[in-house]
Amino acid sequence: MSKEDEIPDFPNEVTPQSQDFGRWYIDVVRRAELADYSPVKGCMVIRPYGYAIWELMQQALDRRFKATGHVNAYFPLFIPESLLMKESEHVEGFAPQVAWVTQGGNEELEERLVVRPTSETIIGTMYAKWVQSWRDLPILINQWANVVRWEKVTRLFLRTTEFLWQEGHTAHETPEEAEEETRRMLGVYKDFAETELAMPVIDGQKTESEKFAGAERTYSIEALMRDGRALQAGTSHNLGQNFAKVFDIKFQARDKSVQYVYGTSWGVSTRMIGGVIMTHGDDGGLILPPRIAPYQVVIVPILKGSSRDAVLARARQIRDELTTQGVRVMLDERDTQTPGWKFNEWEMRGVPLRLEIGPKDLEKSQVMLARRDTREKSTAAMEGLAAHITTTLATIQQALFDRAIAYRTEHTSRTDSYEEFKEIMEGRPGFVVSPWCESPTCEADIKTETQATIRNIPFGEAPLSGKTCIKCGGAATVSAWFAKSY
Ligand SMILES: [Zn+2]
Secondary structure (H helix, E strand, O other): OOHHHOOOOOOOOOOOOOOOHHHHHHHHHHHOOOEEEOOOOOOEEEOHHHHHHHHHHHHHHHHHHHHOOOEEOOOOOEEEHHHHOOOHHHHHHHHHHOEEEEEEOOEEEEEEEEEOOOOHHHHHHHHHHHOOEHHHOOEEEEEEEEEEOOOOOOEOOOEOOEEEEEEEEEEEOOHHHHHHHHHHHHHHHHHHHHHOOOOOOEEEEOOHHHOOOOOOEEEEEEEEOOOOOEEEEEEEEEEEOHHHHHHOOEEEOOOOOEEEOEEEEEEEEOHHHHHHHHHHOEOOEOOOOHHHOOOOEEEEEOOOHHHHHHHHHHHHHHHHHHHHOOOOEEEOOOOOOOHHHHHHHHHHOOOOEEEEEOHHHHHHOEEEEEEOOOOOEEEEEOOOHHHHHHHHHHHHHHHHHHHHHHHHHHOEEEOOOHHHHHHHHHHOOOEEEEEEOOOHHHHHHHHHHHOOEEEEEEOOOOOOOOOEOOOOOOEOOEEEEEEOEO
16 A cells, blocks of 8 residues: 555644645645545545535636636546547546446346547547538637546645546647637636646646657646646647548538548646645644635634624624625634634635634724734724725735745746756755756656756746757757656
């Protein structure tokens, strides 16, 4: 049994990051009640607080998909074996992780079914029926769904056998349009990650060995976690005509010739939640960016003595005012816990802003505010409170992004020397940018010797001239971003 498979006791406190980052992560996920282990090996339960984060992510992504012309649809969970087997690279890529259904009720199935690991094959089959003419193109469909990829190691949100995601599948008339779509959706992911999650990402192209099984080109966004490891947070694939030829997705072109469509697919998953935890969290627990926090403000009233009813009434009034202004608020009026306990609890659960209100505040017509990210405390007048809080939440969102950018900058090194490369990977990991000759052999050797993989070749890196590959010393063609990764 691997370390990750042992289900630890429910933690009271969170292990410090510096002591054991992996342990810290699991403690936060469980203490903040984001997810839990389940009786099904490899499968997790997403608890309401974690699911609320996912819903906010979904909404923010879905808005962006619709704004770029996409619509949602739903395809079957099961895929007949014969369909999966059609695209040979695709099969090779996914076969080791596929879950099979062999029996329905008491009857053995004539044809085995797979539980979808991704839906290119079943969706491609339908597109073949729906596309006849160039007038039917483009098709711009997204699906919100669960997928299954058998995993031997479980890491809540990061690696589970079943996970939730969205998968976009599009079909186009020309290769240029397909490439434009592939890049556009990567851009949507980058904007989503940076604007909503305050998680800076590097966008670029995957190497041949890391691309999606069956794609011509894969692009990814890569984020840096606080332990110096990279997380692939989203991918967008240009499928060329690979799936179209296999699934016979043909159309009559404008010049009356018969052509195959050009396809793309792109996806992000609940893994993003893991990315948020490991981008922003600290030893006090979770820190949520306000835009995806289920509760942006928690109100903790200091209830005692004769002022109790007055304080509670005012707290409720503030809650209602803020809610009207579109702020997500939790008023913690539980009698069973002390204010101090509540402070800790909501800090642990990452609520961006805490509002305290007691009898003295009532007299002075003010409240106390405490930021989760900096732990700064300040007083704020009741007058104009909603506007002040809205501004403060925007400030926190920006501060988290700035801090994450600063962390990434500090943990990005550039070197032309393989000796130095190895030292960095052992000592203080992060991104290491080095010249590479694009040979898969060099890439594989570096991985074996250092565990570092090429995360991607970023867009907008200056072209290389006169540099040599850090591994083989041959002429380098690109600057590759290396890191140890999740
Ligand atoms: Zn080389």
